[in-house]
Amino acid sequence: MIEKYCDVAVIGSGPAGLAAAIAAKKAGAQDVIIIERDTELGGILLQCIHNGFGIEIFEEDLTGPEYANRFIVQAKDAGVKDLLDTMVLDLTPRREIYAFNKRDGMIKLDTGAVVLTMGCRERPSGALAIPGYRPAGIYTAGTAQRLVNIEGYMPGERFVILGSGDIGMIMARRLTFEGAKVERMIEILPYISGLKRNYVQCLLDYDIPLQLKHTVIDIKGRDRVEAVVSAQVDENWKPIPGTEDTIPCDTLLLSVGLIPENELSKKAGVELDPLTGGPYVDDTMQTNVPGIFAAGNVVHVYDVVDWVTKAGFVAGQHSGKYAIQHKKESERKLRVIAGNNVHHVLPQFLDPQNLEKEPQELQLRVKWPVEDRVWVKVEVDGKLIKQQVEKYVRPSEMIKVILSPEVHKKAVGGRELLIKVEER
Amino acid sequence: MVKEKTKLICIDCPVGCEINVTYDGETVLEVDGNKCKKGINYAETEIVDPKRMIVTTVRVVKGLHTLVPVRSTEAIPKNKIFKVLDKLCKIELDAPVEIHQVVLSNAAGTGVDIIASRSLPAMME
Amino acid sequence: MNKIKEKYKEVKGKYDVIIIGAGLVGSIIARWLSKYNLNILLIDKEPDVGTGTSKANTAIIHAGYDSPFGTLRGKLVVDGNRMFYQMCEELDVAYKTCGTYVVALTDEDIKTLEKLMENGRKKGVPGLEIISGEEMRHREPYINPDVKGALYAPTGGIGDPFMLTVAAAENAVMNGTKLLLETKALDFVVEPFSLHKKKVSGVVTNHGTFLADVTIASAGLYCDELMEKLDIKYDFYVRARKGEYYVFDKAKKLQVKTVLFPCPTPVTKGVLVTITIHGNMILGPTAKEIKDKEDTSVTPEGLEELYKGAKRLVPKLELTDVIRTFAGLRAGGFLHDFIIEAPPKYWGFINLAGIESPGMASSPAIAEYVVNLVQEQGLELKKKNNWNPIRKSRPDFSELSLEEQGWLIEKNPLYGRIVCRCETVTEGEIVAEIHAPVPAHTYDAIKRRTWLGTGRCQGSFDTPRVIEILSRELGIPPTDVIKESKGSYFLTRPTKEVPKGELND
Incomplete structure (x- = not known):
């Protein structure tokens, strides 16, 4: 077994991982290694060949591979090392990493700090408990994306897509470009779950029908999918009898949500927030395990890659500092709580001392959409410390609230910071 | 003068502003609902000559993968998309491919080039 | 007679024994027969072994207390259970000897437990014991707090029916058995034999005719189709009985540790809450007789029934950590007993029908029983001195x-x-x-x-x-590349074949 030491190990080379590695280097860490299970750096960005990445950071409209390339170049220039085609088997609370690959066999890596950037995975079909057969021809949108964009094979010719997530909409257009027919997109909610612009440029442009408040109630076909049966749902998401519609197709794609990938985090004793499915983090993106940081979709699922990158920078910077200084945890932290119409908020802990030094950003997702002006209010132990107006709020779009150092005085000594969204 | 009104969703950035456009033929008279200037530009092009970026893949011989992703250098007229896709289906590049290498110039007479959006090394044996 | 000649024309091979059906039972019979100096052919219609009942069931190694005294099933399950664990050791197949529990929720149920225990003791099931409700709550903390008691069977456990099928078939192949997949028995070669008997001298398949001295039909759900070819009828009929299941994520916190049966009813053993050999909690099965032997569809009613049934045993159960649902089919016989015999009107033919639960636990005893029948059909069995009972699994x-x-x-x-x-x-x-x-x-x-x-x-x-x-x-x-059966393809074509589409302006 090969044994090594590095200051900072970053697990996963998507946008969060690349950013974290670069930032760790900048913060002074000597040896920074990215561990990637695929044969190239870039993570899922490499199969996201569509544009729309990088508007906030670069003020440019880049494709996924281009966006990844910008950071790959920066990481290489900064002297970040990588371990490709390498799978991490275990991570201990003492930050020991056990990994393996074809070339080196088993590797043990002792680290000064670890950044978890494993991203997320797609919610699979099994979890939906759709009745009917289990034939070939049921894929998640991301698997279809890999097959079409990387492997170069079509997973089918006539598609029905369940769920209106962004990858699902992007794939609807992608499959149309490759000569397939997308019969319909079906969404159980009364609104699309992805971004509106994807609805315009991926569905409307190609006349792909979208059915809201519908779901798939049956899958036909024994060897291969032959049809799916859709039905309208009532307010309790139960299918309404008499609304069944059989749609002939050979493939069912699922775009029904993403789940942070935290199996490894759990092994290290990292506590997870049931609301996000990701680790509890403080404003430095440190988890409850000292020296283990986390950033990006592993913490909570983002809609814009630039925010993932920024989270990676924060985690990377603090992991670098931790590795070289063994920075002590501050004692007094505010617990950040999700209030009215807030599904979850990040970070879950805030150090008022850090707020005194520099502005701190809260990121939240609402539970339900309000297509009207709303107040976003921040309270410490019941006292309002900040409020801002949003023109509208939607579950698909994350909201940022910046707390400036001026509110530090109001927050210091507090125990609980509550954030809520109220209609005006 | 025949004023017409329509609702658009701006696709210039992920915000997706819902904008109301008042126009007369090809002249945009009024735009509102947009959060930034991009919305005005978007409305004007969308009414007169809707354009879209094109993103797809092209075959590569003996590359690390069998495909390389490509994109247009700027948006092309919507009605030319399938013409360009047709052309791109017939192209086969030799590995290695360099990022931003031109794959198809002046695609379907649009004046827009199609370029590779990543580098692709040759296959390792 | 011409028809028989026609069949001989395409003869692809001659064997001592042909076994139709490489499910759990067929494969274990093959392994048992491979101990002897016999030339054996094992065929299955599917691209893999064990794709019928063997691949989708509850995987319980039954202790044998419930099958009625005096039946073939009741005897073979107790004998089989005794041989089962050694067989798993030899074949390097996983099992758990966690014991099984029949859970009583009412005083009425306790009476049922007593009856079951008496039946089991009569048959020689070792170690049976009725434990108190308190003890049950101690052993399974998530059990319904109203539990009154439970019948504990220490020799019961959890097996891996599919890997056991693979391992047994492999061990048979290692010991000289020929395995042919995607080979479907279409008909039999039947010849005159004596005044009252005809001889079954082989099988006609989609890949030609194979002759044998003894033909064994172990066709599971399809045994009736083969019986029809030979005009064999019993006072029972075979129906496919569908069982639906929920599978939970391994990482689930609420987890049972053993096999929990509800108190049985005349129709079924009810919905179990149990674990798999891999550590996933599962709920199942339902029991619905259906006509279509390929109908492995999951139904909303079935899933509802599972949830309700399982909730009685484990009230805190929630479906949030379900990762999969599936349905499996088993042969439901009307007589509720196994049929394993050489039908009197034929020579050289052994028929297995209605092998339902507890087929897995019984399997080694079934195999021994079949070995005796083979001998009775005139084959002289001599033990090979180079028979290797050990099959090692590949590294996990x-x-x-x-x-x-x-x-x-x-x-x-x-x-x-x-x-x-x-x-x-x-x-x-x-x-x-x-x-x-x-x-x-x-x-x-x-x-x-x-x-x-x-x-x-x-x-x-x-x-x-x-x-x-x-x-x-x-x-x-x-x-x-296919998923399971012919026609279950994953991919349709390479990308970049010229798209034909029109843009909406």
């Missing part, structure tokens, strides 16, 4: 120590590449299964052997990689 990477994993990668770098993240399955394991004595040539065949694709992502990550590996190892285009 995730179960090895870090050191062993390192050695394995050093020996074969393919073990250094992960294909399934959730279950830690490597390329080396997949390639080994593709080229094993009983080869895995489909996605589902690999899945059943390695447990790949059964975790949280349910194959989203591994599917493209497995298609690539199968295509490479079998030398076929990716579009020819």
Whole structure:
């Protein structure tokens, strides 16, 4: 077994991982290694060949591979090392990493700090408990994306897509470009779950029908999918009898949500927030395990890659500092709580001392959409410390609230910071 | 003068502003609902000559993968998309491919080039 | 007579014994017969062994207290259970000897337990004991707090019926048995024999005719179709009985540790809450008789029934951690007994029908029983002196120590590449299964052997990689790779074939 030491190990080379590695280097860490299970750096960005990445950071409209390339170049220039085609088997609370690959066999890596950037995975079909057969021809949108964009094979010719997530909409257009027919997109909610612009440029442009408040109630076909049966749902998401519609197709794609990938985090004793499915983090993106940081979709699922990158920078910077200084945890932290119409908020802990030094950003997702002006209010132990107006709020779009150092005085000594969204 | 009104969703950035456009033929008279200037530009092009970026893949011989992703250098007229896709289906590049290498110039007479959006090394044996 | 001549024309081989059906029972019979100096052919209509009842069931090793005294089933299950664990050891197949419990929720139920215990003791089931409600709550903390008591059967457990099928078939192949997959028995070769008997002297298949001195039909759900060809009728009929299941994530907190049966009713043993050999909690099965023997569809009613049934045993149960639902079929006989016999009007033919629960626990005893029948059909059985009872399973990477994993990668770098993240399955394991004595040539065949694709992502990550590996190892285009059956293709064509579309302006 090969044994090594590095200051900072970053697990996963998507946008969060690349950013974290670069930032760790900048913060002074000597040896920074990215561990990637695929044969190239870039993570899922490499199969996201569509544009729309990088508007906030670069003020440019880049494709996924281009966006990844910008950071790959920066990481290489900064002297970040990588371990490709390498799978991490275990991570201990003492930050020991056990990994393996074809070339080196088993590797043990002792680290000064670890950044978890494993991203997320797609919610699979099994979890939906759709009745009917289990034939070939049921894929998640991301698997279809890999097959079409990387492997170069079509997973089918006539598609029905369940769920209106962004990858699902992007794939609807992608499959149309490759000569397939997308019969319909079906969404159980009364609104699309992805971004509106994807609805315009991926569905409307190609006349792909979208059915809201519908779901798939049956899958036909024994060897291969032959049809799916859709039905309208009532307010309790139960299918309404008499609304069944059989749609002939050979493939069912699922775009029904993403789940942070935290199996490894759990092994290290990292506590997870049931609301996000990701680790509890403080404003430095440190988890409850000292020296283990986390950033990006592993913490909570983002809609814009630039925010993932920024989270990676924060985690990377603090992991670098931790590795070289063994920075002590501050004692007094505010617990950040999700209030009215807030599904979850990040970070879950805030150090008022850090707020005194520099502005701190809260990121939240609402539970339900309000297509009207709303107040976003921040309270410490019941006292309002900040409020801002949003023109509208939607579950698909994350909201940022910046707390400036001026509110530090109001927050210091507090125990609980509550954030809520109220209609005006 | 025949004023017409329509609702658009701006696709210039992920915000997706819902904008109301008042126009007369090809002249945009009024735009509102947009959060930034991009919305005005978007409305004007969308009414007169809707354009879209094109993103797809092209075959590569003996590359690390069998495909390389490509994109247009700027948006092309919507009605030319399938013409360009047709052309791109017939192209086969030799590995290695360099990022931003031109794959198809002046695609379907649009004046827009199609370029590779990543580098692709040759296959390792 | 002409018809028989026609059948002989295409004779592809002559064997001492032909076994139709490579399910759990057929494969174990093959393994048992391979101890003797016999030339054996084992055939199955599907691309893999064990794709009928054997692949989708509750996997309980029954202790045998419930099958009625005086029946064949009641005897074979107790004998089989006694032989079962040694067989698993020899074949290197996993099992858990966690014991089973029948849970009583009412005083009425306690009476049923007493009856079951008496039946079991009469048959010689060892160690049966009725434990108190308190003791049950102690052993399974999530059990319904109203539990009044439970019948504990220490010899009951959990097996791996599918891997047992593979292992038994492999061991048979190692000992000289010929295995032919995708070979369907269409008819029998029947010849005159004596005044009252005809001789079954072989099988006509889609791949030609095979002759044998003894033909054994172990066709599970399809036994009635074969019986029809020979005009064999019993006072019972075979129906497919569908059982639906819920499978939970391994990481689930609320987890039972053993096998929990509700108190039985005349129709079924009811919905169980149990674990699999891999540590997933499962609920099931339902029991619905259906006409279509391929109908493995999951129904909303079935799932509802499971949830309600299981909630009685474990009230805190929630469906949030369900990762999969599936349905399996078993042969439901009307007599509720196994039929294993040489029908009197034939010579050289042995028929197995209605092998339902507890078929797995009974299987070694069934095999011994069949060996005797084969002898009665005139075959002289001589033990081989080179018979090897030991079949070793191939390395399961995730179960090895870090050191062993390192050695394995050093020996074969393919073990250094992960294909399934959730279950830690490597390329080396997949390639080994593709080229094993009983080869895995489909996605589902690999899945059943390695447990790949059964975790949280349910194959989203591994599917493209497995298609690539199968295509490479079998030398076929990716579009020819199938999931399970013919026609269950994954891919339709390469991309870049000119699209025909029109843009909406």
